[in-house]
Amino acid sequence: MIRAFVMDNDRLRQIPDLFDTQQTVVWADLVNPTGEEEAAIEKWIGIDVPTRDEMEEIEISSRLYSENGAWFMTAILPAQTEGENHVMGPVTFVLAKGKLITVRYHEPRAFQTFPQRAESADLNCQNGHSLLVALLEAIVDRLADLLERASRDVLDISHRIFHPTERKASKRDLGFQIILRQIGRKELFISNVQDSLVSLQRVSTFLGNIPTPSKDDKELKMRVKTLSRDVQSLASHADSLSQKVIFLLDATLGMINIEQNAIIKIVSVAAVVFLPPTLVASIYGMNFDLMPELKWEYGYPIAIGVMVLAAVLPFWWFKRRGWL
Template sequence: MRDYNSELSKKTGMPPGTLIHVGDKRVEEPKLTLVEYNGDNLEVHVSQDIDIIKDLEFAEDRKIWINVDGLHQTELIESLGKLFGVHPIVLEDILNTNQRPKTESYEDYIYVTIRTLFYERLENTVNSDQISIILGNNFILSFQEMETDLFKKIRQRMERPAGIIRKRGVDYLTYSLIDSIVDNYYLLLEDIGEEIERLEDELINEPSPATLQNIHELKREMIILRRSLWPLRETIASLQRDESGLIKESTDIYLRDLYDHSIQVIETVETYREMLSGMLDLYLSTVSNRMNEVMKVLTIIATIFIPLTFIAGIYGMNFEYMPELKWEWGYPAVMIFMATMAVIMLYYFKKKTWL
């Protein structure tokens, strides 16, 4: 994940509500997607100009969903905020892409910010994008850092006239958007789980310094992942407790199910963190055991050669009067004795299961 510390310095000394984009430029030009719908009709308009929204007359019996891909043009975000009466503080939070997941209730709308996460297997990192959602009386505004396929299936479901999204209010569409983000977490955790299994196999079969580095990198990403997901539970709970009337009672049951999913995601993250911590201990134990095996073999070899070296040292002292030096069978006798001693020691070590 990217570091925002240097980017936050842009806002130093600025008054509250100052609109400055904090984050990366993810798209060349922002794209607006306007969806007007009810039970009978569905109209989709795509443009890079906010005039497409200003020129439309919104019918009271139709619901509106405006999605913005790309946040670096602050003028566009400011114009949308004025058009729908969004407070500058909220617009400032939308442009500051370092927000933690949260839900804030205002007089006429609810502001929700949540993070979508993607696992880059080749780089062994987790990338994060901020998604902001504003739920009004008859409209939804959603803001993404870049264009993704995250809401593609929701748009496909909206094309069916008999679909539940077309029949229900914008609060149900808000639930659907958040549910799509949470479902994406399962895909992320599945990819991370496969990587953890691969590291476990590598750790048991042939651990290396690269294995340790991969474990450390993944453990660091899990810490950042936990920080992004831990507030998710309270974010959804705040939607359940909202008393503004924008969340209908019929949507509460879906939010409860979404709350359960958020708990499952958080528990899975905690499980993976514990597994990675255990893998670090396993790596150290494996390396220590391998070192012990090497040292055991070297110690046995050295122990066998100690008496052999002692015997060779005795007959290498070059004294003139040593009886065995003049003996015809002295050399083969000494060699046989040394070999026999080595065999006896090997048998003893094996019997003691030291070998």
């Protein structure tokens, strides 16, 4: 699918067919393009549209290059972030002949919200270069929102770890298991956002070296520098969140160990408390004829009293020592 946009009274407007008004189109957005659509774009703008395999090239240096007067930049962006199973995928931005071409195979949220905002407000998108800067600003704003949401989630997880509401140990253990899975998903999400920010940092640096229209040169350069600083700030924030998640992981494992140690301590104390009474009962449970206590009138209550005393004394000693 190809989404085409033109500028209409300083507003971005989507048109139904790219090839009806090719000369006025400033942005062509290729979403899961077919071979025919790629060939049409290549014929229209005179560039080689990168394939999905080329966009997913492992070599980072292959994501930023210039070819035949066109500049190609590929960034990794998240999508479907509202659910638990978010998607990471490459998006290629191409500047050629004053126009912007984007190629993608997933749906980052900024590609839905940015055209709506640019249609209702003047974002100073007079050409492909300024349009790309505005689009990247929207993407960075979206990543900032995602990190803010992740920060709130991390704070909620922290509260649940250190202030559990469940009184039963079994329910607390189940809660910690759920928290561990949430921490794992949150760490994966933050790590992917960090990868996205790294790719955007490279894109903004590369974009800053691309010649701009002379009348917009100073303003665009300043916007690109601001964009680069914003990306660096978000990267630092993401690093801080990642450290917090690692701390929460260690804290959760520590709380689980404390719970397990408490259970083991209770079992150990119970074993020690009931060991002396068991010894007394074992002695008087032996079948020997010559046992003088068997003839005692008060032998039974004395034996019971000794067993109770043998259980109470260790318990009292443990309490006094602060082991319970």
